[in-house]
Amino acid sequence: MTIVRSSTAGQPRLAPAPGGLRKEAAWRRRDRRWGYIFIGPQVIGMAIFVLVPFVGSLVLAFASWDGLTELTWVGFDNFISQAQDPLLIRSILNTLLIALITVPIGLGFSVVIAVALEKLKTRTLYLVLFFAPVVTSTVAVAMIWQQMLRADGVLSSVVWKAFGISPTDWLGDPRLALVSVCIVSIWASMGLNVIIFLAGLQNISPSVIEAAKLDGAGAFTLFWRIRMPLLSPIIFFSSVIAFISSLQTFDVVFVLTANAGPDNATRTIVYHIYDLGFGRFEFGPSSAAAVILLLLTLVITAVQFGVQKKFVHYEDGAE
Template sequence: MTIVPSSLVEQPRLASPPPAGPRKESGWRRRDRRWGYVFVGPQLIGMAIFVLVPFLGSMVLAFASWDGLSELTWVGFDNFISQLQDPLLLRSILNTLLIAAITVPIGLGFSVVIAVALEKLKTRTLYLVLFFAPVVTSTVAVAMIWQQMLRADGVLSSSISKIFGIAPPDWLGDPGLALISVCIVSIWASMGLNVIIFLAGLQNISPSVIEAAKLDGAGALGIFWSIRLPLLSPIIFFSSVIAFISSLQTFDVVFVLTANAGPDNATRTIVYHIYDLGFGRFEFGPSSAAAVILLLLTLVITFIQFGVQKKVVHYEDGAE
């Protein structure tokens, strides 16, 4: 018997892989992609028409002078310089920052307390509906109702006058009280959404963590301050960012609640200032410049919040 070396035996040839190239897409995948474009298309078209085009237009008008009828002329940074020197813009920025500084911490604080209280209730559906009703109600309707309540002869002023025996406060006519009135309405109108968000966050906390703290002798206040609040801090941070951006865009409450931004421009906000320049005086260049300043102010405040959150926000997985 002759043994043939394996090196001399002809090895079977393996089939060579097919040449690389674009894979043919199946028919059902093409149909699926086309239907995806059909469903996403209206949203993209709407964003392009009502968001992207106005944004680009305002960026162009910020460097031009135009009243809507005459020929557009380029003025460079003159609109920004004139606006930064305008006392009305500076007053608007101060009022807007005051509204944000008052409404955000107070609104979020009340929302956390209410969410903790509702968590203890077994039947809280009615309370959630009552708190959430202002969120889904038209802001114009809310402001009109509060306007009637805050009048000098309204329900709130009359009640204060009868209880404390003083002259009814002029909430909408006094420069100091007008801004506080806007803050009250803003807090009341936005509290329901934050309550829902915080309640969901509290229910997501593991009961075993709370039970372990109770076994260690922690009281209700200690559990809230040392466990619930730190675990809820990411949601509080998210809500604070949204609330600050919303406060910087305050307009409809001021427009309806107070006439011409209140007495002595006490409630004049940046967005109302933009509206007044653009649609009151038809100065679209300075109005667009003020809108760009608002955008930059919003970005700066948001970046500051993201910088602070690294020190005050607690994440369970350690990620920031």
């Protein structure tokens, strides 16, 4: 390394040793090459199973194809036909209703349970019990609930023996079928939200809680004025994920209720896409419905991010 003087400031500066740049470039290239090797399988998997199907669905949305005959371009006809399809309108309304029921109720119960578990010294067993449905196959969960919600199932039998009410066909009644789907969805997803909220509660500084108690804050004030604002970023994150998951409801409906329930009472957008594509082999309208679902998801997510400034409180002031 040699020392040369700057012609402007007169201060000495270090000149790079001969070959230093070449050596640095060599190890950077080597690290970059290993980085490409490690992320290669993930990138290839994303390209094959995400990017290619996404591009294919966009292409099919503007075409008519049944999987066997020649593909023909139809422009926006698929979108126009879907906008006029009463089944799609029914599917959108059912899906939004599921989201509006399951997300607030599911997150509300999860927050209450997380606060209750935080006060326990030994909570491992409870966490395992609440988290078990999350790691259990959704098909298995739906089949178990299907046996419980039948007219002669466990739930109807218990209600009949306890209150003398005639057995109710939860899955056969159009007014109760969608409620049954919401109950199963809330029960199956609650464990994950409980874990997330419990982690957020444990991350709250104990000094903040102690300071509030010294100022005379009671249990309700402590929960509503201290814990909830500090927990609001996690609640916002969970609500976004829960809404997106609710808009993609399919497997519970497919297993729990046959053919989207009585009078299409449990027909969701994803089930509508499945029915068009793999039931009727109308891949063009099916892809158009999938694009509509994508746009609906983007709009709802954008609205959530737009209103989050009113109720989400960040400790560092970052949004």
